[in-house]
Amino acid sequence: MKDYHINIFYSEEDEAYIADIPDLKFCSAIGDSPEQALHEVILAKTAWLEAAKAEGKTVPIPRYRPAIYQIVA
Template sequence: MNRYAINVFWSEEDGVWVADAPDLKSCSAFGATPEEALAELRIAMDAWVQAAREAGYPIPDARYQTHHEAAE
């Protein structure tokens, strides 16, 4: 599998940690901890790619890059 960027963040509205893969449309997962959300997302990513392959849809290249600001 390509190396897709992953975002992990706290959702105040939902009261859970959320992990998403921006390159895989609507692919996200949640958990009580950041680690749990990430583990669930890895499962979701595998399922997303498998479903896309089975449906004959193209698998997107990893394009999303997180932005890092230099510390001052």
């Protein structure tokens, strides 16, 4: 099974690292290091998925892939 893509980047405005999961609307986290941001977004992903299931909402399948991985035919 594929897992969700995670973006991690440094935000000058926040002076911290941001991690987000594009397939899960509003699922993101912040940390002082890339590793901390990753750890936090994994916790956020678990909570997001549990909440969606508890509310009977559809859980999206992993689809997002950065442009570097997309093949142009």
